[in-house]
Amino acid sequence: xxxxxxxxxxxxxxxxxxxxxxxxxxxxxxxxxxxxxxxxxxxxxxxxxxxxxxxxxxxxxxxxxxxxxxxxxxxxxxxxxxxxxxxxxxxxxxxxxxxxxxxxxxxxxxxxxxxxxxxxxxxxxxxxxxxxxxxxxxxxxxxxxxxxxxxxxxxxxxxxxxxxxxxxxxxxxxxxxxxxxxxxxxxxxxxxxxxxxxxxxxxxxxxxxxxxxxxxxxxxxxxxxxxxxxxxxxxxxxxxxxxxxxxxxxxxxxxxxxxxxxxxxxxxxxxxxxxxxxxxxxxxxxxxx
Ligand code: NDP
Numbered sequence: 384x385x386x387x388x389x390x391x392x393x394x395x396x397x398x399x400x401x402x403x404x405x406x407x408x409x410x411x412x413x414x415x416x417x418x419x420x421x422x423x424x425x426x427x428x429x430x431x432x433x434x435x436x437x438x439x440x441x442x443x444x445x446x447x448x449x450x451x452x453x454x455x456x457x458x459x460x461x462x463x464x465x466x467x468x469x470x471x472x473x474x475x476x477x478x479x480x481x482x483x484x485x486x487x488x489x490x491x492x493x494x495x496x497x498x499x500x501x502x503x504x505x506x507x508x509x510x511x512x513x514x515x516x517x518x519x520x521x522x523x524x525x526x527x528x529x530x531x532x533x534x535x536x537x538x539x540x541x542x543x544x545x546x547x548x549x550x551x552x553x554x555x556x557x558x559x560x561x562x563x564x565x566x567x568x569x570x571x572x573x574x575x576x577x578x579x580x581x582x583x584x585x586x587x588x589x590x591x592x593x594x595x596x597x598x599x600x601x602x603x604x605x606x607x608x609x610x611x612x613x614x615x616x617x618x619x620x621x622x623x624x625x626x627x628x629x630x631x632x633x634x635x636x637x638x639x640x641x642x643x644x645x646x647x648x649x650x651x652x653x654x655x656x657x658x659x660x661x662x663x664x665x666x667x668x669x670x671x672x
Pocket of ligand 1: 521544545546547548549550551572573574575576579592593594595613614615616652653654656
Protein backbone atom coordinates (compact mmCIF):
# COMPACT_ATOMS: atom_id res chain seq x y z
CA UNK A 384 0.00 0.00 0.00
CA UNK A 385 1.28 3.47 -0.89
CA UNK A 386 0.04 6.36 1.20
CA UNK A 387 -0.67 9.50 -0.84
CA UNK A 388 0.72 12.36 1.21
CA UNK A 389 -1.59 15.28 0.39
CA UNK A 390 0.25 17.60 2.77
CA UNK A 391 3.54 17.04 0.97
CA UNK A 392 2.10 17.41 -2.53
CA UNK A 393 0.15 20.54 -1.49
CA UNK A 394 3.30 21.97 0.07
CA UNK A 395 5.26 21.58 -3.17
CA UNK A 396 2.49 23.42 -5.06
CA UNK A 397 2.46 26.16 -2.40
CA UNK A 398 6.24 26.56 -2.65
CA UNK A 399 6.11 27.03 -6.39
CA UNK A 400 3.22 29.53 -6.05
CA UNK A 401 5.20 31.42 -3.38
CA UNK A 402 8.15 31.74 -5.77
CA UNK A 403 5.90 32.98 -8.55
CA UNK A 404 4.08 35.51 -6.34
CA UNK A 405 7.38 36.85 -4.98
CA UNK A 406 8.34 37.88 -8.53
CA UNK A 407 5.24 40.07 -8.91
CA UNK A 408 6.01 43.78 -8.65
CA UNK A 409 3.23 46.07 -7.54
CA UNK A 410 -0.14 45.01 -6.18
CA UNK A 411 -0.29 41.34 -5.20
CA UNK A 412 -3.04 38.88 -6.12
CA UNK A 413 -6.01 39.37 -3.79
CA UNK A 414 -8.78 36.99 -2.80
CA UNK A 415 -11.91 38.08 -0.93
CA UNK A 416 -13.69 35.65 1.38
CA UNK A 417 -17.29 36.03 2.44
CA UNK A 418 -18.41 34.04 5.46
CA UNK A 419 -22.04 34.03 6.51
CA UNK A 420 -22.61 33.08 10.15
CA UNK A 421 -20.37 31.35 12.66
CA UNK A 422 -20.48 27.67 11.63
CA UNK A 423 -17.32 26.31 13.34
CA UNK A 424 -16.20 24.29 10.31
CA UNK A 425 -16.60 27.34 8.04
CA UNK A 426 -14.69 29.52 10.50
CA UNK A 427 -11.85 27.00 10.54
CA UNK A 428 -11.78 26.49 6.72
CA UNK A 429 -11.66 30.22 6.01
CA UNK A 430 -8.95 30.74 8.63
CA UNK A 431 -6.86 27.98 7.04
CA UNK A 432 -7.33 29.43 3.53
CA UNK A 433 -6.36 32.93 4.74
CA UNK A 434 -3.29 31.60 6.52
CA UNK A 435 -2.13 29.74 3.41
CA UNK A 436 -2.72 32.84 1.27
CA UNK A 437 -0.67 34.91 3.68
CA UNK A 438 2.21 32.38 3.57
CA UNK A 439 2.26 32.55 -0.23
CA UNK A 440 2.08 36.36 -0.37
CA UNK A 441 -1.49 36.46 -1.68
CA UNK A 442 -3.54 39.14 0.03
CA UNK A 443 -6.89 38.19 1.48
CA UNK A 444 -9.92 40.11 2.69
CA UNK A 445 -12.63 38.68 4.90
CA UNK A 446 -16.20 39.91 5.10
CA UNK A 447 -18.16 38.29 7.93
CA UNK A 448 -21.93 38.64 7.61
CA UNK A 449 -24.74 37.60 9.98
CA UNK A 450 -26.90 34.50 9.38
CA UNK A 451 -29.88 36.85 9.15
CA UNK A 452 -28.59 38.59 6.01
CA UNK A 453 -31.04 38.56 3.12
CA UNK A 454 -30.14 37.14 -0.27
CA UNK A 455 -30.41 40.62 -1.81
CA UNK A 456 -28.00 42.09 0.73
CA UNK A 457 -25.54 39.25 0.19
CA UNK A 458 -25.73 39.81 -3.58
CA UNK A 459 -24.86 43.50 -3.01
CA UNK A 460 -21.80 42.50 -0.99
CA UNK A 461 -20.62 40.18 -3.77
CA UNK A 462 -21.22 42.84 -6.41
CA UNK A 463 -19.04 45.26 -4.50
CA UNK A 464 -16.16 42.75 -4.78
CA UNK A 465 -17.08 42.07 -8.44
CA UNK A 466 -16.64 45.80 -9.15
CA UNK A 467 -13.42 46.17 -7.15
CA UNK A 468 -10.50 45.86 -9.59
CA UNK A 469 -8.12 45.23 -6.67
CA UNK A 470 -9.93 41.95 -5.90
CA UNK A 471 -9.05 39.12 -8.29
CA UNK A 472 -10.84 36.17 -6.68
CA UNK A 473 -14.00 35.82 -4.60
CA UNK A 474 -14.99 32.86 -2.45
CA UNK A 475 -18.27 32.51 -0.58
CA UNK A 476 -17.83 29.86 2.08
CA UNK A 477 -20.61 27.24 1.99
CA UNK A 478 -22.90 26.19 3.56
CA UNK A 479 -25.16 29.22 3.38
CA UNK A 480 -28.32 29.66 5.49
CA UNK A 481 -31.42 27.86 4.16
CA UNK A 482 -33.16 31.06 3.04
CA UNK A 483 -30.34 31.78 0.57
CA UNK A 484 -29.97 29.95 -2.75
CA UNK A 485 -26.38 28.77 -3.15
CA UNK A 486 -26.81 28.48 -6.92
CA UNK A 487 -27.97 32.11 -7.17
CA UNK A 488 -25.12 33.28 -4.96
CA UNK A 489 -22.42 31.30 -6.79
CA UNK A 490 -23.74 32.66 -10.09
CA UNK A 491 -23.50 36.22 -8.78
CA UNK A 492 -19.71 36.02 -8.63
CA UNK A 493 -18.12 37.29 -11.86
CA UNK A 494 -16.96 34.16 -13.73
CA UNK A 495 -13.42 35.58 -14.05
CA UNK A 496 -13.25 35.97 -10.24
CA UNK A 497 -14.91 32.61 -9.51
CA UNK A 498 -11.87 30.90 -7.97
CA UNK A 499 -14.14 28.24 -6.45
CA UNK A 500 -15.24 27.17 -9.94
CA UNK A 501 -18.93 26.99 -8.98
CA UNK A 502 -20.35 29.47 -11.53
CA UNK A 503 -22.50 27.89 -14.23
CA UNK A 504 -20.18 29.27 -16.92
CA UNK A 505 -17.14 27.59 -15.37
CA UNK A 506 -19.02 24.30 -14.93
CA UNK A 507 -20.01 24.58 -18.61
CA UNK A 508 -16.39 25.15 -19.60
CA UNK A 509 -15.41 22.04 -17.64
CA UNK A 510 -18.03 20.06 -19.59
CA UNK A 511 -16.57 21.42 -22.82
CA UNK A 512 -13.00 20.74 -21.68
CA UNK A 513 -12.24 24.43 -22.14
CA UNK A 514 -9.11 25.14 -20.06
CA UNK A 515 -9.90 28.85 -19.75
CA UNK A 516 -12.45 28.11 -16.99
CA UNK A 517 -11.90 27.56 -13.29
CA UNK A 518 -12.21 23.99 -12.04
CA UNK A 519 -13.63 23.49 -8.53
CA UNK A 520 -10.75 23.21 -6.06
CA UNK A 521 -11.45 19.78 -4.54
CA UNK A 522 -11.80 17.92 -7.87
CA UNK A 523 -8.80 19.84 -9.24
CA UNK A 524 -6.85 18.73 -6.17
CA UNK A 525 -7.91 15.11 -6.73
CA UNK A 526 -6.48 15.27 -10.25
CA UNK A 527 -3.18 16.59 -8.89
CA UNK A 528 -3.01 13.77 -6.34
CA UNK A 529 -3.62 11.21 -9.10
CA UNK A 530 -0.95 12.83 -11.29
CA UNK A 531 1.68 13.01 -8.56
CA UNK A 532 1.01 9.43 -7.48
CA UNK A 533 1.16 8.22 -11.10
CA UNK A 534 -2.15 6.38 -10.74
CA UNK A 535 -3.23 5.13 -14.19
CA UNK A 536 -6.68 6.24 -15.29
CA UNK A 537 -6.66 5.59 -19.04
CA UNK A 538 -9.06 2.76 -19.84
CA UNK A 539 -9.56 2.12 -16.13
CA UNK A 540 -12.85 1.97 -14.30
CA UNK A 541 -13.24 4.91 -11.94
CA UNK A 542 -16.17 4.77 -9.55
CA UNK A 543 -17.18 8.12 -8.05
CA UNK A 544 -19.31 7.92 -4.92
CA UNK A 545 -21.41 11.09 -4.68
CA UNK A 546 -22.95 13.38 -7.28
CA UNK A 547 -22.63 16.81 -5.66
CA UNK A 548 -22.01 19.90 -7.80
CA UNK A 549 -18.81 20.67 -5.93
CA UNK A 550 -17.11 17.27 -5.78
CA UNK A 551 -18.76 14.18 -7.32
CA UNK A 552 -19.95 15.56 -10.66
CA UNK A 553 -16.86 17.64 -11.53
CA UNK A 554 -14.55 14.81 -10.39
CA UNK A 555 -16.38 12.44 -12.74
CA UNK A 556 -16.16 14.95 -15.61
CA UNK A 557 -12.42 15.29 -15.07
CA UNK A 558 -11.96 11.52 -15.15
CA UNK A 559 -13.73 11.19 -18.52
CA UNK A 560 -11.87 14.10 -20.09
CA UNK A 561 -9.72 13.31 -23.11
CA UNK A 562 -6.18 13.30 -21.79
CA UNK A 563 -4.31 12.28 -18.69
CA UNK A 564 -5.34 11.91 -15.97
CA UNK A 565 -8.63 11.10 -17.60
CA UNK A 566 -9.64 8.74 -20.42
CA UNK A 567 -11.31 6.61 -17.77
CA UNK A 568 -14.61 4.77 -17.86
CA UNK A 569 -16.62 6.38 -15.09
CA UNK A 570 -19.55 5.25 -12.98
CA UNK A 571 -21.19 7.79 -10.68
CA UNK A 572 -23.04 6.41 -7.66
CA UNK A 573 -25.39 8.14 -5.21
CA UNK A 574 -27.85 7.37 -2.47
CA UNK A 575 -30.32 5.70 -4.86
CA UNK A 576 -27.72 3.44 -6.49
CA UNK A 577 -28.53 -0.24 -6.14
CA UNK A 578 -25.99 -3.01 -5.56
CA UNK A 579 -23.32 -0.47 -4.71
CA UNK A 580 -20.86 -3.12 -3.57
CA UNK A 581 -21.03 -4.92 -6.93
CA UNK A 582 -20.10 -1.63 -8.66
CA UNK A 583 -17.35 -0.51 -6.29
CA UNK A 584 -15.75 -3.98 -6.47
CA UNK A 585 -15.16 -3.42 -10.20
CA UNK A 586 -13.35 -0.14 -9.61
CA UNK A 587 -9.67 0.38 -10.32
CA UNK A 588 -10.01 3.76 -8.62
CA UNK A 589 -12.67 4.84 -6.13
CA UNK A 590 -13.26 8.52 -5.42
CA UNK A 591 -15.41 8.60 -2.30
CA UNK A 592 -17.30 11.84 -1.61
CA UNK A 593 -20.47 11.01 0.28
CA UNK A 594 -19.99 12.34 3.81
CA UNK A 595 -20.56 8.99 5.59
CA UNK A 596 -17.89 8.03 8.14
CA UNK A 597 -15.97 4.84 7.26
CA UNK A 598 -18.69 3.86 4.76
CA UNK A 599 -16.46 2.14 2.18
CA UNK A 600 -15.56 -1.22 3.69
CA UNK A 601 -12.93 -3.76 2.76
CA UNK A 602 -15.62 -5.94 1.15
CA UNK A 603 -16.47 -3.11 -1.29
CA UNK A 604 -12.94 -2.79 -2.67
CA UNK A 605 -11.06 -4.89 -5.23
CA UNK A 606 -7.55 -6.04 -4.33
CA UNK A 607 -5.04 -3.53 -5.75
CA UNK A 608 -7.55 -0.71 -6.32
CA UNK A 609 -6.63 2.91 -5.54
CA UNK A 610 -8.67 5.11 -3.24
CA UNK A 611 -9.15 8.86 -3.03
CA UNK A 612 -11.09 9.61 0.14
CA UNK A 613 -12.68 13.06 -0.01
CA UNK A 614 -14.92 12.69 3.04
CA UNK A 615 -14.36 14.80 6.13
CA UNK A 616 -16.52 13.53 8.96
CA UNK A 617 -16.35 14.53 12.61
CA UNK A 618 -16.94 11.60 14.95
CA UNK A 619 -17.06 11.83 18.76
CA UNK A 620 -13.76 10.99 20.48
CA UNK A 621 -13.46 11.71 24.20
CA UNK A 622 -9.68 11.22 24.08
CA UNK A 623 -9.35 14.40 21.98
CA UNK A 624 -9.37 17.88 23.45
CA UNK A 625 -11.87 18.95 20.81
CA UNK A 626 -14.12 15.98 21.67
CA UNK A 627 -14.06 14.71 18.10
CA UNK A 628 -11.75 13.35 15.44
CA UNK A 629 -11.86 13.48 11.67
CA UNK A 630 -12.40 10.37 9.57
CA UNK A 631 -13.01 9.90 5.88
CA UNK A 632 -15.70 8.04 3.96
CA UNK A 633 -13.42 5.00 3.75
CA UNK A 634 -12.60 2.53 6.51
CA UNK A 635 -8.90 3.32 6.24
CA UNK A 636 -7.65 0.62 8.64
CA UNK A 637 -9.27 -2.22 6.74
CA UNK A 638 -9.17 -0.91 3.17
CA UNK A 639 -5.54 0.22 3.23
CA UNK A 640 -4.48 -3.42 3.68
CA UNK A 641 -5.71 -4.42 0.24
CA UNK A 642 -5.41 -1.32 -1.92
CA UNK A 643 -2.60 0.07 -4.05
CA UNK A 644 -2.73 3.82 -3.31
CA UNK A 645 -4.86 5.51 -0.65
CA UNK A 646 -5.26 9.03 0.75
CA UNK A 647 -5.45 9.51 4.53
CA UNK A 648 -8.00 11.73 6.31
CA UNK A 649 -6.84 14.23 7.38
CA UNK A 650 -3.81 14.94 5.21
CA UNK A 651 -5.09 13.73 1.83
CA UNK A 652 -7.52 15.73 -0.29
CA UNK A 653 -8.10 18.55 2.25
CA UNK A 654 -4.74 20.34 1.86
CA UNK A 655 -4.98 20.00 -1.92
CA UNK A 656 -8.30 21.86 -1.95
CA UNK A 657 -6.60 24.85 -0.31
CA UNK A 658 -3.56 24.65 -2.62
CA UNK A 659 -5.77 24.61 -5.72
CA UNK A 660 -7.70 27.62 -4.44
CA UNK A 661 -4.40 29.49 -4.30
CA UNK A 662 -3.52 28.30 -7.79
CA UNK A 663 -6.91 29.50 -9.09
CA UNK A 664 -6.39 32.88 -7.39
CA UNK A 665 -3.04 33.37 -9.06
CA UNK A 666 -4.54 32.37 -12.42
CA UNK A 667 -7.43 34.82 -11.88
CA UNK A 668 -4.91 37.58 -11.14
CA UNK A 669 -2.88 36.80 -14.28
CA UNK A 670 -6.04 36.74 -16.45
CA UNK A 671 -7.12 40.14 -15.12
CA UNK A 672 -3.78 41.88 -15.65
P1 NDP B 1 -23.09 16.29 -0.44
O1 NDP B 1 -23.84 16.00 0.81
O2 NDP B 1 -23.42 17.49 -1.24
O3 NDP B 1 -23.23 15.04 -1.41
C1 NDP B 1 -23.11 13.73 -0.95
C2 NDP B 1 -23.35 12.77 -2.07
O4 NDP B 1 -23.20 11.45 -1.56
C3 NDP B 1 -24.76 12.85 -2.66
O5 NDP B 1 -24.70 12.75 -4.06
C4 NDP B 1 -25.48 11.65 -2.06
O6 NDP B 1 -26.45 11.09 -2.88
C5 NDP B 1 -24.32 10.67 -1.91
N1 NDP B 1 -24.57 9.68 -0.87
C6 NDP B 1 -24.95 9.93 0.41
N2 NDP B 1 -25.10 8.76 1.07
C7 NDP B 1 -24.82 7.78 0.20
C8 NDP B 1 -24.80 6.37 0.28
N3 NDP B 1 -25.12 5.72 1.41
N4 NDP B 1 -24.45 5.66 -0.82
C9 NDP B 1 -24.13 6.29 -1.97
N5 NDP B 1 -24.12 7.64 -2.11
C10 NDP B 1 -24.48 8.37 -1.04
O7 NDP B 1 -21.57 16.26 -0.03
P2 NDP B 1 -20.26 16.93 -0.70
O8 NDP B 1 -20.05 16.39 -2.05
O9 NDP B 1 -20.28 18.37 -0.48
O10 NDP B 1 -19.14 16.35 0.28
C11 NDP B 1 -18.92 14.95 0.42
C12 NDP B 1 -17.90 14.74 1.51
O11 NDP B 1 -16.68 15.36 1.13
C13 NDP B 1 -18.25 15.36 2.87
O12 NDP B 1 -17.74 14.55 3.89
C14 NDP B 1 -17.53 16.69 2.86
O13 NDP B 1 -17.21 17.14 4.16
C15 NDP B 1 -16.27 16.30 2.11
N6 NDP B 1 -15.62 17.41 1.44
C16 NDP B 1 -14.27 17.48 1.56
C17 NDP B 1 -13.56 18.45 0.94
C18 NDP B 1 -12.09 18.46 1.07
O14 NDP B 1 -11.47 19.48 0.80
N7 NDP B 1 -11.47 17.35 1.46
C19 NDP B 1 -14.23 19.51 0.16
C20 NDP B 1 -15.65 19.29 -0.01
C21 NDP B 1 -16.31 18.28 0.63
P3 NDP B 1 -27.80 11.90 -3.32
O15 NDP B 1 -27.36 12.87 -4.35
O16 NDP B 1 -28.69 10.84 -3.84
O17 NDP B 1 -28.30 12.56 -2.07
